[in-house]
Amino acid sequence: MSLGDEHGFGDSARADDGYGGSGQTRTRLPERAGDPYGGARRGGRSSSRSLVTVVGVVVLLIAAIAFANRGGDGSAARDTPRDQPSTAPTAASGERPVRTRTGGVPSGFAHDGGGAQSAAANYAVALGSTDMFKKDTRHALLDLLYTPQAAARLQEPMDQAYSTDFLNKMGLNANGEAPAGNTFVSRVVPVGTTVQQYDAGNAKVAVWYTGLIGMAGERSTDPVTATWKTWTFDLQWSGGDWKIVSDAQKDGPAPVPGDDKAATSDEIRKATEEYGGFTYAR
Template identity: 35%
Template sequence: MAAAVNYEVARSSPSYFTDRAFRHAVLDTMMTRESVSAQKRTDDQDATRVVASLGLGKENAGRMIMRAAPMGTQLSSYSPAVATVRIWMSELVGMASADSPLPVSANWTTYTLTLQWQRSDWKLADISQASGPTPLQTSDRAPDSVDAFRKMDEDFNAPPYVG
């Protein structure tokens, strides 16, 4: 399960969305030989969509915030050759900018990852996702300012991808 969580964290960084060479290097490391090309196409399309929705350009790329944290894991099936893992994750995505079309927002997603044992390691064969479950937000707090998110993003390092 650690490999599956590690792989989802690797796919949840600003560089993954803004740097095609970085994204492809990550996918080359973690995907099976049979699935890497298709996942590159899918993730390239997703990255283009995310960058466009954020209004992201070279001048404001440093203001993108993308963090993910696993809330729970479930081993759905296992054999020495194939495993299916579900990961419930909370994600922050947006721009730490007052004029952003998408301010920093929380998202809740459940990912299902199918891993295969290849090259002496667990490699991803398939990734699917579903929304939620999403908890109720606390009603006694208003969202913090974009400056607060920018400061936290600068002061706290994201958990590293260990590849």
């Protein structure tokens, strides 16, 4: 099921794996009987990792010997690379973080680039939550996070995107609720943000994030999986805060999957219920 590539602007509204966009819904079938989270682990990499470890130790040893032989002649200052990284790390700005919430979402962000990044990160978390799968809370989020014009334009296309058929394919009923004994998981975890454009009234901010989506339940055919995406927001300073004018998503960049053993459905359910999210601020 494909509902377009933009979050309601330029094309049709999206429901991309539940993260406020459109997308394709896949029904995953267990590869074997038992828990669909099953504990699968990739093997055969220990020898290559051992080689990498040995090479790393040798490189560090050579570097240490070279550093010791340099002595105290002040050459360290002369060896400083002239080409410094051009990107800014996601670090604290020193400004007081937001302390207010509106409709459960952090609000009152600073009117600067750091505030725009904080707004984009927190908006991604809200739009990637399970609230988007319920009509009332979805409408409330649209009215809260978007400009009035954008919210009005988005409401109907988003309702069509989160249709009863789509919800059913995600294992939810028409009200966006999971079956008894199951926990539906939809969570966005920002990894970093960057300001692509900025002036006093507008900002374009990209949020690189990993997302969790799926149903935690012993009989689930759509277990919780991780995805990596970049969510770009066009923001406007409106009514004393940053509001979304338009947004779009694209896949990646995604790291190589590790060798972590997949958790059981019960472990995923407990983690979802016990570990809360964060308020993101620069």
